[in-house]
Structures are given as structure tokens and as C-alpha cells.
Amino acid sequence: MFKRIAVHLDDDAACTRRVRAAAQVARDHQAALVGIYTSYLPPQYAYDEGIVPDDVYAVLQRRLTDNRKAAHGLLLQAAREVDVPVQWRAPEGSPAEALARHARTCDLLVLGQSGEDDPESVVTPYFTESIIMTLGRPVLIIPTGGDLPPLGRNVMFCWDQGREAARTLADSDPVLRRAAEVLVLSVTSRPVTPANRDDLHDYFAAHGYPAPQRVLRDGHQNEVGRIILECADERGSDLLIMGAYGHHRLREWVMGGACSAVLRATTVPVLLSH
Structure with a gap:
């Protein structure tokens, strides 16, 4: 049975579509929805030298905070619409490693198609492939285009x-x-x-x-x-x-x-x- 369904939350344009699809699957299987938000903030210093000015870094931090709040709100709304339990995770570290670490204690992970062409996404080349290969759990890929009727009939x-x-x-x-x-x-x-x-x-x-x-x-x-x-x-x-x-x-x-x-x-x- 699918009792815990994880969904990858990102700042990409397809995130809303992906979260709603995951919520639909959670409803169909009477499962909890676990949102895992991954982000990446470049280091401000390297070898004791500043590589990102303080004012620019402050802007990046505020933007990350705003994006995280927006993703959390999207997850809560999607879960509320289909009346399923919901949990939120926002781990730090490498997006791929953090996502896999939390998704391994779920029964299914919902991912999008590669978002490497989306400038707002933290997805890097071969991100999706790496997750599939290393996760040890089934992965449901939600395409960025096409209809999304009830899945699995x-x-x-x-x-x-x-x-x-x-x-x-x-x-x-x-x-x-x-x-x-x-x-x-x-x-x-x-x-x-x-x-x-x-x-x-x-x-x-x-x-x-x-x-x-x-x-x-x-x-x-x-x-x-x-x-x-x-x-x-x-x-x-x-x-x-x-x-x-x-x-x-x-x-x-x-x-x-x-x-x-x-x-x-x-x-x-x-x-x-x-």
C-alpha cells in the first residue's frame, strides 16, 4: 500500500501541477502527503574571501525565504482540497541528497520531468535520473504537458x-x-x-x-x-x-x-x- 507519498517541491513553473497530481494520488490511496522542499543557496565565502556581496546575499536569502513560504502554502492548499494528512520537510544541503534522504521513508516519490531548462529550478542535469537510480523507492514522473485525468485506471x-x-x-x-x-x-x-x-x-x-x-x-x-x-x-x-x-x-x-x-x-x- 502507498501510505506516505512524497512530492518534490521546487520553484519551477510545473510545481503546482506536480503537487496537485501528488495530492490526487494521496487521496486515491488514503495516504499522507509529504512535501519535500529543496533549495540551493550558493556559499557567500570561499577560502575566506567573499564571492557574493553582502547586499546581494541578503536579497538571495529573502527570496529563498519567500519561495519556501509559497511552496509550503501550495502544499497545504493542495492537501486541504482533497482532505489528506500533510507533512512538510525543508532540508538543507544538496537538493538531490536531501530529497532522497527524506523520500526513502515514503512509499512513493512524485517528481517532475527534468526542470534543468527552468531558471527557477534547483534541478541540475541528470537530477531526475540520479534520484531514480539511488532512491530505492518507486518514482512517479508527472510530465510538464498533457492532460492529467485520474491516474491509474x-x-x-x-x-x-x-x-x-x-x-x-x-x-x-x-x-x-x-x-x-x-x-x-x-x-x-x-x-x-x-x-x-x-x-x-x-x-x-x-x-x-x-x-x-x-x-x-x-x-x-x-x-x-x-x-x-x-x-x-x-x-x-x-x-x-x-x-x-x-x-x-x-x-x-x-x-x-x-x-x-x-x-x-x-x-x-x-x-x-x-
């Missing part, structure tokens, strides 16, 4: 019989139990044996999930991300579920991979585990 689960997909299958149990329809997509250049299909069907039946609708698509490794997004659009899925970074992460980040492609271009929320 029409689910598409990406199944490649690998470790990450199996981990995600277990982590997404609370979502799959609530789903009305589950489409299971496999993209492969090799045939999937009947035994593998039967095993997955039996797993769903044993856990009381909807009977999976199997879809097989032919495609090579460099086409998987595009095929996933195309299939989700064709089927009207409101949530994608997939394993994250099944290949070496450096190879994925540099050369690209299915997870990286989906994170860049999705307009549908994505639930990931590594």
Missing part, C-alpha cells in the same frame, strides 16, 4: 522479462489493484514464448489484478522508447509503468535508451523503479 505496463521490470511489477502493486484495465506491452525482436505469457497472466490472477491484455511489438533496442509512447497514445493510457535503466546508466545517459527517451518526451505520467 487505464494502465500500460512495459514488460521485457528483465530485473527492473520485475522490480517495478512488485512496486506498482497498489496501482495495479485499482486499475480498470492493464495493457502489457512487450517490444522485442525475438519471439516471446507462451510459457512467459502464461506466467505473467497467472501472476496477475494470483494478485487480483485485471487480466492483462498482451500487446507484442517488433522493434530494436533503439526504437523501444518511441514505440512505448506511440502505443500509450494509441490506447489512451493514463499511466505508464516501466523499469528504469536496465542497461548501465552511463550508457543510457550518453547513448540513450528506452527510459531516457520516455522521460524526455512523455505527456503521460510514468511510474518507474530501478
Whole structure:
């Protein structure tokens, strides 16, 4: 069960959308909403020399305080609108490390798509990827664009019989139990044996999930991300579920991979585990 749902609070333009989506998920699962606000204030001194003038640093401190209060108010309002318990965290330190430290005692972390192009965001290149890789908890990515209907009614689960997909299958149990329809997509250049299909069907039946609708698509490794997004659009899925970074992460980040492609271009929320 999801009983504590964390959401990343930042100063980016998509924060309101992300917090409202997290509050909706908390309501659906009767969970508490935990807001984790991360910020970064550059050091004023380095090697005993001032690198930021006092008056400029004072302005930065006031702005940080104002932004923190605004984020806190946004979180409280979103929780109040859906009547869920709410908790607030505003840790200091590296944003990625602070976020992961608090989110590890939650059942799910709600993140946005990479905000590195937003000048107000503390998100750095590969921030989202780093959190997914190091958190040890499932992560729900809320895209910056697209509709946000109630999540998890029409689910598409990406199944490649690998470790990450199996981990995600277990982590997404609370979502799959609530789903009305589950489409299971496999993209492969090799045939999937009947035994593998039967095993997955039996797993769903044993856990009381909807009977999976199997879809097989032919495609090579460099086409998987595009095929996933195309299939989700064709089927009207409101949530994608997939394993994250099944290949070496450096190879994925540099050369690209299915997870990286989906994170860049999705307009549908994505639930990931590594």
C-alpha cells in the first residue's frame, strides 16, 4: 500500500501541477502527503574571501525565504482540497541528497520531468535520473504537458522479462489493484514464448489484478522508447509503468535508451523503479 507519498517541491513553473497530481494520488490511496522542499543557496565565502556581496546575499536569502513560504502554502492548499494528512520537510544541503534522504521513508516519490531548462529550478542535469537510480523507492514522473485525468485506471505496463521490470511489477502493486484495465506491452525482436505469457497472466490472477491484455511489438533496442509512447497514445493510457535503466546508466545517459527517451518526451505520467 502507498501510505506516505512524497512530492518534490521546487520553484519551477510545473510545481503546482506536480503537487496537485501528488495530492490526487494521496487521496486515491488514503495516504499522507509529504512535501519535500529543496533549495540551493550558493556559499557567500570561499577560502575566506567573499564571492557574493553582502547586499546581494541578503536579497538571495529573502527570496529563498519567500519561495519556501509559497511552496509550503501550495502544499497545504493542495492537501486541504482533497482532505489528506500533510507533512512538510525543508532540508538543507544538496537538493538531490536531501530529497532522497527524506523520500526513502515514503512509499512513493512524485517528481517532475527534468526542470534543468527552468531558471527557477534547483534541478541540475541528470537530477531526475540520479534520484531514480539511488532512491530505492518507486518514482512517479508527472510530465510538464498533457492532460492529467485520474491516474491509474487505464494502465500500460512495459514488460521485457528483465530485473527492473520485475522490480517495478512488485512496486506498482497498489496501482495495479485499482486499475480498470492493464495493457502489457512487450517490444522485442525475438519471439516471446507462451510459457512467459502464461506466467505473467497467472501472476496477475494470483494478485487480483485485471487480466492483462498482451500487446507484442517488433522493434530494436533503439526504437523501444518511441514505440512505448506511440502505443500509450494509441490506447489512451493514463499511466505508464516501466523499469528504469536496465542497461548501465552511463550508457543510457550518453547513448540513450528506452527510459531516457520516455522521460524526455512523455505527456503521460510514468511510474518507474530501478
